[in-house]
Amino acid sequence: MKAKGTLAEFISRIDEKSLARTRVRMEIAIAIDEELRAQGISQKQLAERIGKSESEISAILSGGRNFTIDSLTDICEELHMHLLDVEPGRSYFAKEVSLNYTVSKGKIVRVFTMQDNYEVNPLEMLYRPDSRKNRIIAS
Amino acid sequence: MDFVIEEIDEFSGSMAHIYTIRPNGSDTTLLEDFYSENKAEHAEELKEITNILFQSGHRFGCRETFFKPYEGKPGDGVAALRVGNLRVYCLLIGRIAVILGSGGYKSPDMRAYQEDDSLNAKAEQMIQYANQINQQIIDKDIIIGNNGKIIINNWDD
Structure with a gap:
């Protein structure tokens, strides 16, 4: 019907x-x-x-x-449920940013790996930008 | 019997069959009357009830969490589909079928439908229909298929 x-x-x-x-x-x-x-x-x-x-x-x-x-x-x-996990196990903050420190000629060189939408702290703009895509090398 | 059970094609789906009741001599079904009576003041609730019935038939089946059981006498299967303060009384047949009657607005300060004459009448009406339908099922004059399809074997007038 x-x-x-x-x-x-x-x-x-x-x-x-x-x-x-x-x-x-x-x-x-x-x-x-x-x-x-x-x-x-x-x-x-x-x-x-x-x-x-x-x-x-x-x-x-x-x-x-x-x-x-x-x-x-x-x-x-x-x-003890996880209904609100947008994507279990995925972090929305780390964004695969790796922070590596190396030492060169007695100076600490800090290398940032940037990913999309990662906002660099304005203070970190003091570091010289590198020509390679998405890398900033401190000097 | 003084009524017929009619399937609502738009709501029925692979998960459940959705029915309502048409009293003999009436041009309209109980569910159609329920919508007409409550359209003016409870349109949003009716819209949600429509969605729930559609999803019940096509996706989820008629689960007890959606159709609050134990609204009638013990064991009669009478339940209530409720959205906000609007409820429609029905006979729940497992998860595979539901036969919808009528209902109405239940005021928030009301503990039980018996406190309102109109709502009580609708609930009691569904209880009476449920009694007859349940007896017909026991007598095998109504058979419920595995998929919830209702088959009328012998209908006494």
């Missing part, structure tokens, strides 16, 4: 963006729900542990609530 009336109106207006938001919320809800079951923790117990009401936890797990990152963080910390 094809939907009719107001129901059909809402179905016809389903858009990819809102569907994606719902999908992510439902995926997260499933992950948390399964972890609660695996650890034998009730929604009520989780609520007590993170200082929320049981109805708030229930709403989060319903898939229909847009909860905050802080709420999700609290849940992950309590259940």
Whole structure:
């Protein structure tokens, strides 16, 4: 049976963006729900542990609530989950910068290896830029 | 029986079959009525309910975390799909099927639907339908396929 009336109106207006938001919320809800079951923790117990009401936890797990990152963080910390790891194991700060010190003629020569989007400390601009791409050699 | 079970094609998918109820003599289904009644004041919630039903049918199945169970009598399978303070009562059949009824707005200061006459009526209506459907399943007049497809064997009028 094809939907009719107001129901059909809402179905016809389903858009990819809102569907994606719902999908992510439902995926997260499933992950948390399964972890609660695996650890034998009730929604009520989780609520007590993170200082929320049981109805708030229930709403989060319903898939229909847009909860905050802080709420999700609290849940992950309590259940030892890693839902918020953008890319597990990857550091967004190191950016493969290597810092090597060598000594030449009694002077310490500091060599920076720069990667894309790495911002050099303005103080370090005192060092003479090297002609080789992305290398700064101190003198 | 005084109603028929109708599948909602747009919601049903590989993970679950989504149904609603049409009372005999009515031009509209309970779910269509629910949308009409709540469109003016709860459009955002209805939009989210639409998305959840679509995703349930096509991607996730009808999991209990989305359809809050134990809304009716013990063991009758009556559950509630809720977004914000809007809820629609339904009969959950594992993860593979759901039969949706009607529902309404539950005020935040209400602990149970019995406190509101209108909401109570909708919940009780779903409980009555669930009782009949469950009996039909026991009598094998309704058969639920492995994929959640409902097959009517013998329907007494």
